[in-house]
Amino acid sequence: MIQRKPHPLQKILENRIAIIDGAMGTTIRTYGMTEADIRGERFKDSKKDLLNNGDIFSLTQPEMIGDIHRRFLEAGADIIETNTFGATSIAQSEFFVDDPREHGGRKNPEFYQKIIDDKFLADLAWEINEQSARQCREWADRVGSATGRQRFVAGAVGPLTVSLSNSPDADDPGFRVVTFDQVKTAYTQQVRALIAGGSDLLLVETIFDSLNAKAALVAIREVFDEGGKELPIMISAAVGRGGETMISAQTVEAFWTAMEHAKPLSIGLNCSLGPDLMYPFLEELSTKSTAAVSAYPNAGLPNPLSPTGFDLGPEDMARFLGDFANGGLINIAGGCCGNTPEHIAAVAKALEGKAPRPLNDQKVEVAA
Structure with a gap:
């Protein structure tokens, strides 16, 4: 019989707003890395450009990735994300396999x-995930x-x-390029490696297709069941200006209903919108969710003339997320x-010092 115990994040979420880190890709760009830097000796003969494959930096420039983690932690982050946004065999194939089209x-x-x-x-995906998790852990x-x-x-x-x-x-509206089981298998490989590398949580993020996210959650559940160990799950969607997930077009309420069964530690919104446009959809989610609510929006709209590529500076984001807190909307920011x-x-x-959104005595528990 699996015994459960409160997760250490429980106390944090009950007493204050937890901080999650910022954009790995944006911060990597400030280091001025080149194609040669990301390739290193290992990938020097790759046929396709790799510079947009930021996950590979965990293997070829681990010191830089570690420095980014350090900076976000010293900035006050309670939670840092592994550099694995595209670290599945399916996503990595874009950079290593010829496109049949x-x-x-x-x-x-x-x-x-x-x-x-x-x-x-498969081996590359495992290595990226495990090594990135170890770098974060360190x-x-x-x-x-x-x-x-x-x-x-x-x-x-x-x-x-x-x-x-x-x-x-x-x-051919019935055609799909990939099957549910194939997506689940790719996610299963990733989840196993993230756990092996020492992750505390699993964050299914920037969800534009709820069915993809469902495959990830099934993969996570199966990995938990086979290993006898559970980690808290965080879920975060990217929504459009109408508040709908980008491809599956679920409203915020429908998205929560579709994800509630996973009993996530948190559910929230990230990417796609700046904080001003995100506010009403976050407000709706906050009224529906029985889990903690997270928000990590873009720094406004894209702006190629800005040093970060986006409009809002640190003081702007501080003001807007302060408004989220003042509205009682968030537990993680x-x-x-x-x-x-x-x-x-x-x-x-x-x-x-700002109060977190009330959790209504919700307890975040994991298998011991």
Whole structure:
């Protein structure tokens, strides 16, 4: 019989707003890395450009990734995310496998079954996830010990580059490029490696397709059942200006209803919108959810003339997320695209002493 005990985050969520980190991709860009830097010696002969494959930096530039984790922790983050947003065999195939559409073919379940069965991609996905989790673990423990404040590692599970909900073929609405089981298998590989690397939590994030997220949650449940160990689950969706998930088009209330069965530690919104546009949808989610509520919006709208590529500076994000707290909407706060360690430091300072959204005696528990 599995015994359960309160999770250490429970006390934090009951007493204050927890801080999650900012944008890994945005912060990587401030280091001026080049194609040669990401390739290193290991990937020097890769046929495709890799610079947009930021997860690979965990293998080729681990010192930089560790420095980013350190900066977010020193900015006040309680939770730091692994650098694994695209660390599945399916997502990594975009950078290492020829696209059949360039030769008159198409991506379909047969193509993706070869991806799932590809040993190089499976091994690469495992290594990225495990190493990134270990890097996070090292810095979370180091800064936690130095400050006397426990920090947590969230294994980041991204949305993939394919959709289970929609067909890419307007003439064949029933067609799907990939199957549910293939997506679940890719996520299973990722989840096992994130746990092996020492993650405290699993964060299914930037959800634009709820069916993809369902596959991730099924994978997580199966990994928990086979290993006898459970971690808290955080869930976070990206919504459009109408408050709907980007591809599956679920409203915020419908999204919560679809995810409630997973008994997440938190559910929330991230990416896609700046904090001003996110407010009403976060407010709706806050009234529906029985879990903690998280928010880590983009730093406003994209702006190529801005140093971060987004409009809002640290003081702007601090003000807007302060409004979230004043409205009693959030338990966990941070930033997505455009948010650097300086943004997170400003947010942490602005939220210090502000009351978290009431949890209604909800208890966050995990298997002992």
